[in-house]
Amino acid sequence: MPGRKKGELEQPFDYEQAHAELVQAMQTLHISRVDEMPRIELYLDQVLSIVTTELAPLYEPGEKIITGSMVNNYVKQRVMPAPTRKRYTRRHLASLLFVCSLKRVLSIAQVAQVLTLCREAQIDLPRAYDSMCSALEHMLGTCFTEDIPHVTTPELELYDISGQPVTGQLAALLHSSLGLIVNSVYVEKLLALEARRPHAEALER
DSSP: OTTOOTTOOOOOOOHHHHHHHHHHHHHSOOOOOGGGSOSSOBOHHHHHHHHHHHHGGGSOTTOOOOOHHHHHHHHHTTSSOOOBTTBBOHHHHHHHHHHHHHTTTSOHHHHHHHHHHHHHTTBOHHHHHHHHHHHHHHHHHHHHHSSSOOOOOOOOOOBBTTSOBOOSHHHHHHHHHHHHHHHHHHHHHHHHHHHHSOHHHHHHO
């Protein structure tokens, strides 16, 4: 193994410690709200770095979360606005965090459908984004803490641009999308942990 000294034994995988670290990561996950994002305009490489860092806990190590080519494709498919003079604002950053979270469980075409429905309903998008971040963090922390996880979605604060609450099918769709993300992360993360420990020990559980 590269970097390992001759005769040095590899430490056995500590499942309990790894599981505790996973739970801690999910309980402390924080995705930037709109007001917490940089006020200055950003270059593409800065945007890619922020999105990758913030959403890394939702993905597997080494999995590609976002690239410049992906951003160009998302602009073409109208799931995010085009940059102005190659500069990106809070609106672009929030759009990418939203898209890259949902694309774990939906196709980009489906994400585009969701956004179209939000625009048609004149959803207050910054407010909806913040509410979805809060709900997702709560759901992940709760799911990974319980022995028998039961995903419940806190009530999303969805309002249109006139300040009227939005309920019905669109609200249910966004609620369900968050549940899909949480279930997917939960299953993939635990299976990845199980795959790292000896097969015989796994069968004993």
